[in-house]
Amino acid sequence: MELRQEASDLQEYSNAKLDRVTRYLGVLADKTRKLDQAALETEARISPLIHEKKKLFNELLTAKGSVKVFCRTRPLFEDEGPSVVEFPDEFTIRINTGDDNVSNPKKDFEFDRVYGPHVGQAELFGDVQPFVQSALDGFNVSIFAYGQTNSGKTYTMEGSSHDRGLYARSFEELFDLANSDTTSTSRFSFSVTVVDLHKEQIRDLLSECGKSLPKVHLGPPDSFVELVQEKVDNPLDFSRVLKVAFHNRGTDTLKFTVSHLIITIHINYNNLITGEKLYSKLSLIDLAGNETLAVEDDSGERATDLLHVMRSLSALGDVLASLTSKKDTVPYENSMLTKVLADSLGGSSKTLMIVNVCSNASNLPKTLSSLNFCARARNAILSLGNRDTIKKWRDVANDARKELYEKEKETNDLKQDIIGLKQALKNANDQCVLLYNEVQKAWKVSFMLQSDLKSENSLLSDKHKIEKDQNAxxxxxxxxxxxxxxxxxxxxxxxxxxxxxxxxxxxxxxxxxxxxxxxxxxxxxxxxxxxxxxxxxxxxxxxxxxxxxxxxxxxxxxxxxxxxxxxxxx
Incomplete structure (x- = not known):
């Protein structure tokens, strides 16, 4: 009887507590609905600002054209002799040609950014980051590493275990930007394809991976290539996929110098409220070395490889030059390299060429060749006339930066409001969770008491039956x-x-x-x-x-x- 009375008291207490919690949950639910509505209204206000910010950012990035060229000089080794390169400012590289037959043996090349041998990966990526941002904003972006063999191309892209390159930094930046821009009504998702282009033939380096996603098309509709795409949800997934691709590529470093490696990050955006869907991609290309055909290479497979490389790089230079000069016809069809990257070259796409050079005298011909290639693509050999043009565009860019800063400030203020609303929602949800846990505990106690009461009743029933039999x-x-x-x-x-x-x-x-x-x-x-x-x-x-x-x-x-x-x- 005491157990039954205790169970009855606790049951009554639990029911009263459940009623109180249910009423409070109703209040919290109403508060949550209001906070959700406020968050949606704030997101609706911030959406036009984000679009305006993307527009201004795109105008700023394309202020001097859709093709940008950075120049990077690697440090010299001890046995490579003195440097023949000077850096008058952060936009100019000066080459001492050593030609005594001309009055001025020094030749200047101006690019969008020039880096001396002291510049590390982090500083370089600071200038590359706007292109990554543009890819997340919905524009196709391609970033090339160009230069002779051993000029630092692969280091620029891959980096080392203690100083990561553009591959890892770019995806990590995409991931962080996506997390900061993701709202309760929008989502970003990423997938990766990796190919090796050798002798105009494409090899899918992820073909042996699990095909969890549909194949993706790369290149124009009439001659596209189907590739396996791997879904990546975080930087660790991205590193894992790259490790698999590099393993499948092999370890033949000589072959690497005559093949192009193309890593493409596919970006999908979906807004659940407006139904807006965007697709863009960021292509990171480690180009083959821009070697010249030497006498000892005039026959055999090596010569064939070099001829294919020279042809593809020449076709790429023609495409970039056509885009820079805004010609009506762009020769994408001249090479498989430009075919598969056609949708990332021209139009609203952004292109960044990072030319890597060696500063010692023994590499001077190859250094000049690399700089001339990019100068042709960028039309960047300095003259007095285009210095004035560059100054004009810099003024335009500064004005755009000011407007962009104001929009970013307004956007950040609204984002802070959203963060505050999300925090309030989180607090309400935490209270709901605490109350729910309390209800669960009350239910558990009630269930245990009912179970004990049921067991006691069963025991009493058995005892009564036994006593009844004994009485009979x-x-x-x-x-x-x-x-x-x-x-x-x-x-x-x-x-x-x-x-x-x-x-x-x-x-x-x-x-x-x-x-x-x-x-x-x-x-x-x-x-x-x-x-x-x-x-x-x-x-x-x-x-x-x-x-x-x-x-x-x-x-x-x-x-x-x-x-x-x-x-x-x-």
Missing amino acids: QLRNQVAQLLQLEQDQNLQIQQRDSTIQTLQAKLKSIELQLNEALRSSDAKLANGLESRSVAQLNHGATGDGMDSVAVTKKLEEELLKRDALIEVWYS
Whole structure:
């Protein structure tokens, strides 16, 4: 009974607590709906600003054209001799040609950015980051690493274990930007394709991976290539995919110098409210070395490889030059390299060429070749006229930067409002979780009490059944005992009746015996008086014998009576 009362009290307490929690949850739900509505309204306000910011950012990035060229010089090794390169400013590289036949043996090349040998990967990526941002904004972007073999192209793209290159930094930046721009109504997703282009043939380096996503098309519709794309959800996934691709590419470094590696990050954006969907991609290309065909390479497979490389790089230079000069026709079809990258070259796409050079005298011809290639693509050999043009565009870019800064400030303020709303939502959700946990505990206690009560009832029921069975058995035994007692009483009555009968019979026998004794005594007295002594002796002997016989018979009757009495009493 105590357990039942305790269970009843706790059940009542739990129900009261559940009612209170349910009412409070209703209040929180209403508050959450209001916060959601406020967040949606804020997101609706921020959406036009984000589009305006993207527009301004795109105008700023394309202020001097859709093709940008950076120049990077790697540090010299101890045995490579003195440098023939100077850096007048961060936009100019000056080459000492050593030609004494001209009045000025030094030649200047101006690019969008020039990096000396002291510049590390982080500073370089700081200038590359706007192109990554543009890719997330919905524009196709291609970033090339160009230069001779051993000029630092692959290091620029891959980096080292302690100083990552553009591959890892670019995806990590995409991932971070996507997380900061993602709202409750929008989502970003990423996938990766990796190909090796050798002798105009494409090799899919992820063809052996699990094909969890549909194949993606690369190149123009009439001659596209189907590639396996791997979904990546975080930088670790991206590193894992690259490791697989590099493993499949092999370890033949000589072959690497005559093949192009193209890593493409596919970006999908989906707005759940407006239904807006965007697709863009960021292509990171480690080009083959821009080697010249030497006499020792004029035959065999090496010569064929170099000819294919020269053809593809020349076709790429023609495309970039056509885009820079805004020609009506762009020769994408002249090479497989430009075919597969056609949708990332020209139009609203952005192109960044990072030319890597060696600064020592022994590499001067290849350095000049690399710089001339990019100068042609960028049309960047300095003259007095285009210096004025560059100044004009810099002024335009500064104005765009100011406007962009204002839009970014307004956008950041709204983002802070959204963060505050999200924090309020989180707090409300946390309270809901705490209350839900409390309700769960109350339900658990109630369930345990009900379970204990049910178990107790079951035990009591079993005990009652056992007691009922025992009572039935006892009642049967009592009935049997009562019947036995009744039978014994009846037997006692019969015994008493028999005893009374025997006692009456005994009394009758005693009376008869007494009567016989008196009669015998009388007869004996009379005989003595009438007979003589002889007769007396003779008669006495005969009568004595009759008296003895009678006495013996009476004693036997008495013994039978006593035996019968003992039987009845026993």
